[in-house]
Amino acid sequence: QVVLTQSPSAAASLGASVKLTCGLSAGHSNYAVAWHQQHPGKGPRYLMKVNSDGSHNRGDGIPDRFSGSSSGAERFLFISSLQSEDEADYYCQTWDAAIWFFGGGTKLTVL
Amino acid sequence: EVQLLESGGGLGQPGGSLRLSCAASGFTFRNYAMSWVRQAPGKGLEWVAGITTGGGAWYADSMRGRFTISRDNWKDTLYLQVDSLRAEDTAVYYCGRETIFVSAWITIDYWGRGALVTVSS
Secondary structure, eight states: OOOEEEOSEEEEOTTOOEEEEEEEOTTOTTOOEEEEEEOTTSOOEEEEEEOTTSOEEEOTTOOTTEEEEEETTEEEEEEOSOOGGGOEEEEEEEEETTEEEEOOOEEEEEO | OOEEEEEOOEEEOTTOOEEEEEEEESSOGGGSOEEEEEEOTTOOEEEEEEEOTTOOEEEOGGGBTTEEEEEETTTTEEEEEEOSOOGGGOEEEEEEEEEEOTTSOEEEEEEOOOEEEEEOO
């Protein structure tokens, strides 16, 4: 069973950068994850897939302010030039043998 | 433009049944596997079920038995039947289009706006 661990909250200033972290449980450090953004009251939006080698594949229309990287069992979502509309919940997700796993989500506040 | 529009949510009675629909447009529906994901009030995302292009169904362990996913490729519509409704089924239910990477790894690349199901007497 894969467990994805995310910090419940993060905050950064308008125009600054922030790095969100998704930790993979032991034995799953080679798994890819996807990042999804969700604004209050809205459906999620796929941002990107981040592979274990740090390569990433952004979804349609996702600006290059959003990027991904990896280090060991951690997968990161990096957002630069923070805008007010980046304030949202961010979920990481992975998949293994027809079972889906989601992290608990990180609420990002843009100050 | 890819669009997924859920319907069929509302108030359900404990022990009753409810069927959600998800109308797809903007892509060739029959070529994509689809999933349902739910979100209880104030909680995170929880995968419910998925269905292949050919109709093969997969369920989260906790959902097996009361949930039935199906699709109609002629109507470009995905369905989720929920039986024996429980209070803990109260959630927003999202449909999603699956995308499969060359490594056979899967995620959802397009999500609907969701349908709220409230189970209460």
